[in-house]
Amino acid sequence: MTDFYKANRIYINKFFYTILFFLAVYVSIEFLLPFVAPFVFGYLFSLCLSPAVNWLEKRFRANRGLATAFIMILFILLLGLLINLIAVNVIRQAREFTEALPEYAKQMSETAQELESRFNRFFDLMPSNIRSIFNSASENLEDRATDIMSSLLQIGGGGLIRTIPTALIGTLLWLVSSFFFTKDRYTIKKFIRGKTPDTIANGFKLGKEKMGAALKGYVKAQLTIMSIISVVSIAGLFFMDYPYALLVGIIIAFVDALPLFGSGFIIIPWAIISAIAGNFSRMVSLLALYLAIVLARQFLEPKILGNQLGIHPILTLISIYVGLRLFGILGIIVGPISVVMAVGLFSSAPETKYSQ
Numbered sequence: 001m002t003d004f005y006k007a008n009r010i011y012i013n014k015f016f017y018t019i020l021f022f023l024a025v026y027v028s029i030e031f032l033l034p035f036v037a038p039f040v041f042g043y044l045f046s047l048c049l050s051p052a053v054n055w056l057e058k059r060f061r062a063n064r065g066l067a068t069a070f071i072m073i074l075f076i077l078l079l080g081l082l083i084n085l086i087a088v089n090v091i092r093q094a095r096e097f098t099e100a101l102p103e104y105a106k107q108m109s110e111t112a113q114e115l116e117s118r119f120n121r122f123f124d125l126m127p128s129n130i131r132s133i134f135n136s137a138s139e140n141l142e143d144r145a146t147d148i149m150s151s152l153l154q155i156g157g158g159g160l161i162r163t164i165p166t167a168l169i170g171t172l173l174w175l176v177s178s179f180f181f182t183k184d185r186y187t188i189k190k191f192i193r194g195k196t197p198d199t200i201a202n203g204f205k206l207g208k209e210k211m212g213a214a215l216k217g218y219v220k221a222q223l224t225i226m227s228i229i230s231v232v233s234i235a236g237l238f239f240m241d242y243p244y245a246l247l248v249g250i251i252i253a254f255v256d257a258l259p260l261f262g263s264g265f266i267i268i269p270w271a272i273i274s275a276i277a278g279n280f281s282r283m284v285s286l287l288a289l290y291l292a293i294v295l296a297r298q299f300l301e302p303k304i305l306g307n308q309l310g311i312h313p314i315l316t317l318i319s320i321y322v323g324l325r326l327f328g329i330l331g332i333i334v335g336p337i338s339v340v341m342a343v344g345l346f347s348s349a350p351e352t353k354y355s356q
Contacts, residue, residue, distance in 0.1 A: 018342050025338045029327055038170045042177030049075065049182045068183045072175070089246050096243065107277060218340045221304045222257065225297065229253040232296050233263070236289035240282070256293060263293045315339060 033040070049071050056067040181188070233256075234249030242248065248266075256263040271286040316336050323335020 021342050022338065025334070026326065029330070029334055038173035039177045042174045043181050045174065045178040046181035046185065049178065050185060053182055065183045068179055072179060072182075094244075094247055218337055224304055225300055226253050226257050228296060228300060229256050229263070229293055232293055233289065236285075236292060240285045240289075252293070256297070264290060267293075 049068065052071045052075075053064065053067045056062050056071065057064050062070075230250055230253035233252040234245050237245035237249050252263050252266055255265055267286050267290040271283045271290070274280070274282040274286060316339070319335035319339040320331070321335075323331025323333075323338070325331070327334055
């Protein structure tokens with residue numbers, strides 16, 4: 001057994017490093033994240049701010065605290081301006097869409113009434129015993145749906161009220177912690193480095209570089225795919241002369257990024273409703289848009305993810321499923337990111353050769 005370990009110590013060690021990493025991810029997400037989330041986001045935000053702060057500090061010999069405050073304020077203002085530029089059109093279209101909802105509701109009501117009339121004519125032709133079964137099932141289903149909706153509204157309303165103060169406190173802690181993580185970056189690194197043995201520090205540095213590069217590639221790949229799908233959706237809706245192309249196009253791109261849903265979650269029901277309403281040209285256009293989105297994702301995703309991450313798409317699907325089972329909706333994001341970082345950690349493990 002000892003000889004086997006010595007002969008294969010490289011691969012055995014890498015395997016155990018990977019197992020320990022996934023165990024650490026599980027414990028961190030399941031038990032620690034709710035308590036440290038603002039500080040984690042604060043640290044990640046500080047990584048985005050640090051290059052600009054470093055440049056300002058070196059270029060103008062500025063005080064690091066003042067440089068950090070200036071960059072944070074500038075970043076937040078620019079981000080707010082960008083969001084505002086996008087939000088102006090989105091909010092305008094959302095307002096127009098809301099104003100048009102009564103008309104849409106009227107059309108859907110008329111369509112539903114027509115379907116109900118057709119179903120009733122068909123229903124009247126059924127034997128009485130089958131009709132009674134359908135009536136009983138329909139009443140039970142309606143009562144059950146009403147109970148579920150009432151429970152969700154009560155839970156959701158109370159949860160939202162309780163979440164608001166927590167979200168405000170979390171945002172404040174996120175901003176304050178990101179300021180100190182950026183301002184005292186070198187002091188914190190020096191303190192941690194002084195308390196860490198050289199062997200652990202060097203291994204952590206190498207693993208950090210590999211995992212950071214992999215994580216950056218994953219985020220870049222997903223943002224690239226979302227941007228392309230958003231452009232395709234908005235362009236398709238624009239050529240359909242749909243008045244809310246920007247708003248709905250962004251929503252479709254966001255939903256398409258969720259593996260459990262996809263763009264078909266919005267487009268397919270929309271096309272079916274259009275067909276029922278007799279708008280067959282809209283139905284054909286929507287199906288063509290859906291086909292374009294599916295083809296774009298199928299063509300781009302393997303190429304972009306492969307170039308950025310170097311992992312097979314089937315591994316991504318497995319990570320999504322496992323993450324979903326372990327962490328719920330959050331696992332859709334955590335799963336693939338964990339695998340990407342584990343690949344980086346695995347490749348960073350020391351590869352010392354064994355000699356007989």
